[in-house]
Amino acid sequence: MPSRKFDTRSRAARQAHTMTGNFFNLYSHRFARVAVGVPRCKVADPAFNAAQTMALARDAVAQGAALVAFPELGLSAYTCDDLFHQAALLDGCERALAVIVEASRDLPAALVVGLPLRVNHALFNCAVVVAQGRILGVVPKTYLPNYGEFYEARQFTSGDCTVARHIDLAGQRAPFGASMLFDVSDVPGLRFHVEICEDVWVPIPPSCFAALAGATVLVNLSASNIVVGKSGYRHQLVGQQSARCLAAYLYTSAGRGESSTDLAWDGQAIIYENGELLAESERFLDDSHLIVADVDLERLSHERMRQTTFGQSVLRHQAETERFQVVSFELGLAFDQALPLQREVERFPYVPADRRRRDQRCNEVYNIQVQALVQRLSAIDMDKVVIGVSGGLDSTHALLVCAKAMDRLGLPRSHIIAATMPGFATSGRTLQQARALMRLIGCTTLEIDIRPSCEQMLKDIGHPYAQGQDVYDITFENVQAGERTSHLFRLANFHNAIVIGTGDLSELALGWCTYGVGDHMSHYNVNASVPKTLIAHLVRWVAETGTVEGDGSQVLLDILATEISPELVPGKSDGGAPAQRTEQFIGPYELQDFNLYYILRYGFAPAKVAFLALAAWQDREKGEWPEEAHVARNQYELAAIKRNLGIFVHRFFKTSQFKRSCVPNAPKVGSGGSLSPRGDWRAPSDSEKAVWEADLANVPETGPDA
Template sequence: MTDPNDFFNPYRHHFVRAAVAVPEVRVADPEFNAHQTITLMRRAAEEKAALVVFPELGLSAYSCEDLFHQQALLTGCREALAQVLQETAQLPLLAAVGLPLQVDGLLYNCAALLHRGRVLGVVPKTYLPNYREFYERRQFTPGEYTTREAIELGGQTVPFGPRLLFQAEDEPLLTVHLELCEDLWVPVPPSSYAALAGATVLANLSASNVTLGKDDYRRQLVANQSGRCLAAYLYSACGPGESTTDLAWDGHALIYENGTRLAESERFADQAQLVVADLDLERLAQDRLRQGTFADAVRAHREAVAAFRTVRFRLEAPARGFLPLKRPLERFPYVPADPQRRDERCREVYAIQVQGLVTRLKATGFDKVVIGVSGGLDSTQALLVCARAMDVLKLPRAHILAYSLPGFATSPRTRSQAQRLMAALGCKAHELDIRPAAERMLQAIGHPHREDKPVFDVTFENVQAGERTSHLFRLANLHGALVVGTSDLSELALGWCTYGVGDHMAHYHVNASVPKTLIQYLVRWAAATGQFGAQASQVLTEILETEISPELVPGTHDGQPGQRTEAIVGPYELTDFFLYYVLRFGYAPAKVAYLAWCAWHTKTSGAWPDIPEPQRHQYTIAEIKHWLGVFLKRFFGLSQYKRSALPNAPKVGSGGSLSPRGDWRAPSDAAATAWLARLAEIPDQEARCTQAAVDPPAATRQE
């Protein structure tokens, strides 16, 4: 990359911008419809889209009925196609348009894919509805009836048939398949076989009149098909101008990617519309790579897959210079931005954690748990789970044997928070000072630490951590209880835990697949909704406002901690972002950094709605690059041996876990060299563009 601005272009990171158009039409007026199509094509090109999809029979209008048997209309549609095709010679995009075509004396409802003055191929509709308000078999012939592989169109010999794929030579992850309306509504859509044959972008040129509730059903169809096929799905429906003799039209345009909606049009708009979103082709490729049953399906349907023909072309996408990313992008990928979904997520996370602990207690026959409570976030969340588990088991919360274990650096604040939280939850609270035992250990091993000459090294820190763990396990032996672990997914990813001690080892973990940002919100939600009473909510709020620190090295006289975790391993809001895209999708460092910059370069792009403005952060690309380097070193080069010895814990989210028995199986002796080498691809300076240009579109904001 000679121009650093190229880094800030989504096309450089295997995104492809797609548009779905809903033009205004006039029934049986191809010349007008061609003009409207050209206008929206130009808009799509201005938006730097690589592909734009128009509705079914858009050059004629869908609702022509028996006018489709009039030669004047059919000839007009061919002439309109020639107009549109001529315009594409000057536009750097693919355009999928719909028109009726007469081939060998039969009439087909077709989708034509145009590119740079060339008709790449024509796909006839496979399934023609002939029920309720539809009478397409009256005018058209199913695509499967054709015996042709090519037709003459506009002076070109053009591939023809229902099984065509269109692959970009300069972006091999982009393979497009076209189907039309009813093709999606059948039990096995043609696009299912196309996806197995390699299509990553499935486009549907639809008419789809509107009836009550049909919009929700369309969303379900498109979401499910994109999810099953591990593909993007673009859907365009007819809008203003279609005949309302017997039907109505809402102009419903949708863009989905692997089950997730990226963009949607306004329904019943009285003017033409264009919806645009960036498709992450690498995400689709990674999902297909991981989901082994996708390959099994390819093999099971190999005859259908082999029937597809591939047409190749050069996309020549605008991969130079800055271009804002157009897709929803959350700063906190583990925490939904939508308040209703967040509440549902919180309830479900608690349910999973509680069920895991309840099941383990029943299986082992224990009716008590032992837990160390520090007054920090992780032990707080684990203690809340223990309280809920006792409620489910109909046991008194006194069966939670909770211990505050103050050491050399425990602050009065966290000590007080631990004590008050245990009291508010009604568990059996204890305080056990580990300092005498730790001092004896330091003396026994010949450590040079003395009160008048302190030595705050890793041994000094881990003696305290080890003493806490030793006490908890022996207390569990004494009382016939199970030790509940507290460490979270983020700490395990970074190796920010001491091997074999309480933040690493336990009889059962409850937080091991819950990242720190989600822990924060779970505690925030419990406090805000009064899940454990007003007294507990007050303490939980104070805990959320406490600096994250292991408290193993004494702090300052004014009560500030001697260690600030995020100053060492990085801000958890960033490291969780890195973790999600590395663990879930396996992205290279440059793409992870690019997405982080898109999400975090302003204060307002994607912040939680209930985080006060002064606490909303922003990061430069240089800061992101620095902390990503720290993350890569710790995740790939330093920490796997700790993760390989993790105790049991329930998997909570689809974002992944680090269990050596589940989502993540990696060698402990691997090096981070390959990932660190890719850091050089990340520039140190920001994109050279106006603030208005870098601010995300409204669809990406989470406020």
């Protein structure tokens, strides 16, 4: 990958370019590439250590990183013990730092390096932030471990024990203190804080207050020797700190070259974002090594904005946050070339790619739905439900939930009144699947031909179909949907039951449901916060786990293999393909669920969603996704991504909110959000879509290699 050159344009021009930039450059979408380096070191050899550090720094910059962190006391090595009080070593470390400062002049990245420094007759364990020939700040370690194998208080003084606010170092005057934030002004949202090793092991790490003061990236320069079990604890510590602070966290520990007199070193480097592991180095490597990750700064910002208790915490700890000094600087990043995302973006954000995690997700979602239905039936003192069964995915899964709920309540499954209602376009395949499924479940089965009542309705309203004309308009379709719904509600009255809704989250998002009928209205809907892609995996999970009797797995697999269609318009021949293909109207559900997740959960603008979709749906090496062998390995070019995203924007923001404003009660099943007007989504029914379409217009039609 080519190196980026220093950008000599004005600050205003660079900031403007940051907000637009090259669509195919990750920085244009408020990502920042960060790196953690673990250089091979030699104890008390600052010149060697500086050379190893700069080699990794250049490698990181060549890969597009804007921030690179290195280990604690990396220029001296951590294990110098009483050598830290030798003037020759300390002088050598300062000379090595001067070399790094000079070498950084042509690098558009901030480097964070560790070394011992003398300040006002005391020795401090420090992190120095360097960028483009400048020392931006010096951060002393606050908490000095002096237990077990650690004796830092023997050599060093805590950063709390100084009155110095600036120091002279390498011929420059630099800010000094633990309460500093470093703001990269030409990378919006990249504001980082530095703490050192033990600082994150204490009950209230300094980075907690730094995050409240605005830091989105937390950097820890650590040495951290290795003992059995410590690696896992580092993961817990760093992961939880990143989650608690709604931040990214970069952690590095010392590696090969540190003294093994009493200790061993594994060189573990970790990068987390809001509790999610983005990158980890291989441990116990002989050579210098580097990890790189793309941090989503906008996602972090959105989470803090959404989680309003974060802002309450800022107010509660105002005294601590006001102590922070902000050091602003520019890196001169140029965004006019493609820099694709290296971060893994899952194609199915509602469905984990890993089979074990996917099974756990399905089990939990299924049980949430069942438990919610059990509670509703118990609360209203009813023991029967009515459900329409079409032979398609949504009603299949809802019926499975009803069956399990009856089992939990100790009621016979005959208390489920399941009705399949063939109409003018019902295919033989879906009708047979509905019959087989109801037999499998053991519910009370009704088959009601709605064509006579539909014909009467069409005649009553003077529809051309009643005069023998083949007019299959929206009225023709909705008469059928309405008749089915009317039957279900009257059956519920007759049997003292409630109607269970089957419509899913994807249909609500796209408005692909008829107002007031079965896929929109019910007494209780178990599927309303479950997207279509997840429902497919839930049905497959039930089939694969063998929780249905007899030939039940094959029945479910047949339903999964059926093309999605409302079956409201007759086809040209019996037994042929359906006349209506849902995904031809609204786009592939796998793409639209992807769009839904990032727009609903994180509020991302369409251009960023398209950028993420391109990263997720680009060609992958054969066998790279072995856990998705059952999923069609579709590839989508940018033009298709943009086109389908346009469909989503139009339907979600312009035409469908009035349907979502009056949906029945339904359980929320995941952090991906729901569209309940009482829960995750409150929006006006008559808003405009112009700003989303304007942003979508920034998406090119073809990729960078076209």
